[in-house]
Amino acid sequence: MTTLEIIDRPILMTGFPGFLATHLVEELAQRTEASLDLLVLASEMAQATRRLETLTRRHPSLEGRARLVRGDITREHLGLSSSDYDRLRGSVGVVWHLAAIYDLAVPRDVAFKVNVGGTRQVLDFCESCKELDRLNYVSTCYVSGDRRGTFREDELDLGQGFKNHYEETKFWAEVEVQRRSAEIPTAIFRPGITVGDSRTGATEKFDGPYYVFGLLERLPEWMPIPNVGRGEAKVNIVPIDVLVAALAALGHEAGNEGQVFQLADPNPMRSRDIIERTLEHMGRSPAVGSVPESLVEKALANARLESWTGVPQEALAYFNHPAHYDTRQANAALARHGIEFPHLSFYLPTLLDAFARRDEA
Template identity: 55%
Template sequence: MANDKDDTKKKSTPPKKAAAPKKAPAPKQAPAPKKAPAPKKATKAQPTLQPLAEGEVLITGFPGFLSTRLVRELLGRQPLARFNFLVLAGLRTTAERNLAALESELPEFRGRWSVYTGDITDRYLGLSEATYAELATRVAVVWHLAALYDLAVAEEVAYRVNVSGTVHVLDFCQACSNFRRLNYVSTCYVSGERTGTIYEDELDEGQSHKNHYESTKFWAEVEVQRRRDRIPTVIVRPGITVGDSRTGETNKYDGPYYFFKALEHLPSWVPMVNIGRGNATGNLVPIDFVVRAMGHIGLADEVAGQVFQLADPNPMRARDFVALTLACMHRAPAVASVPEGLVRRLLSSSKVENFVGMPREALDYFNHEARYDSRNTQRALRETNIRCPHLSSYLQTLIDYFQSHPQSQLSA
């Protein structure tokens, strides 16, 4: 808007006073003798901060598929660092077996890891107070991946793990005497039911959420962002993570794999349809891209305080995903579109849901018209060769792996 003009009249200025006569300069005085410098006070020695890549590491969420892949990535980036793993009691044997296998594969990893039986839902992470305090003197970098990922989870259980657990990890970070970085793994879906473009610097926009997984991950990130002024933090928000774009390897069949399952269960003569208009874009990212991006961003300098959405910058429309999947699985093209509400009513029957192999909660992500901006991520990766491949370039790889590896053969 243009500024309003100033129509007020100019005030007259008072007449200038006659200048006072100049005073004679004061006689110069002899300079005072210099005082002897005061002795320097003894200063308390400050801890020497290690380079970020050399700092001792604590990882939660191991031996999950994402954390296991991340460890491989970090070993290449942190050849001198020691790794500590906070592991649930029931997963300790698996964790130690996986680490021993990794140690035999990568001899440079030998003797550089420790496993601690613990639980983030406990105030002291399930550790003794002495162990907690001792770890706090050594750990410089925390990767917090532990979370309960279940679209149908009860609210109380999800809150205890995803929110209270994250608060306890934040408390540990603040207790560390030589702390450098918290790398917190959130999710794009803290955006809940928002539509349109979702930006990386947005969190609380008054949105509702589709399930308790989303809402508790939202509240967990609220807590993380609230303490960013006291804890140097990087937040990454992956999209729906699928298998490796080069090999198809994964350890779970959810997200788009539900559609693959449905096609395998339905006879070939059953005509396929699009669900709804199919104009919404998906947010699928392969795990190899996710771990490489996390490894680079999580150890980069001058990114603390920022949020990075690990999303496909060129996502496919739902109807294009359906068409390409049908072609990859040698099925006839879709013949029509049916309202999403009709499909949802059909899946409300547990018999239909079990037969098709697609839970009705998965529909919430199939036609959700949200697009995730990833400019921070693109900027952080600009000088690297880390790029999110287009889904069309690796969808066949995902399907081939799915068809040759039944659910029962997947690793835990």
């Protein structure tokens, strides 16, 4: 096998102590020897301190090379102190930009301020860096918006609309990143819906399909459970352990500048099959018939019913929207590292077991 050239330069990462950033720091602790500066909001510094202490206990190599730096991506110079700004722009070789508001119900002005405005500030910082080798920008497959059918890695603006302000602002943020990629060496990553570890099921982020798991768990056993719509849409789910392995491998591999990688399951399961496997694992009767999607969306518009089901109205679309994400470029690149996304059927029972144990001490 050809030896791959690795970029092992000082790192600045946004988004810590968030779910994805935390797992990526842990992965990078094992894959690189680089220093890591983690940009943290003042309001999250206490949580970030505890989280970094936990990571350092698990990975002693982080001692002395991972540090928290106070900042805010929505402000000029990333809200850094003058000394931190000068130090980082003179030393950073790799920027990981993960910080964003991921809430599907986020107000539009807030989403634009953080997801678009914050990304512009990160781009400005990257342009000011003296030794930058790479900006690794974490986008989302859902820049595809309401497009149906196959969405390719070399596609972005196809005149699509958007299901929520999260999608819209991540789209405009990626537009900005691609627009400035001639001046800033950039790799773009578009993950799917992220769930727990494929080996252990561990997660602290119970959204996406977990809303559905929770609803199926709460419904009385005597109640017949229908599918929502035809259930033919394929659901784009990836486990956090394989996702961060993919990010770390491709994000620090030289030569990936100018590339877009859709980090999605190449063979996603249909929503009705996920429901079927989940009910079977829970010892429940199979789903019977179906309820029109429009009727369920209308019902979830009632705040009281939405609260009772535990399923946000905005989340339903991701189980029923007929979009497929082409991953040929990502698959070829990951094959160089021996990484591939497992089929959901292999680790769904592990996710469900961990979900059932979520409230245990």
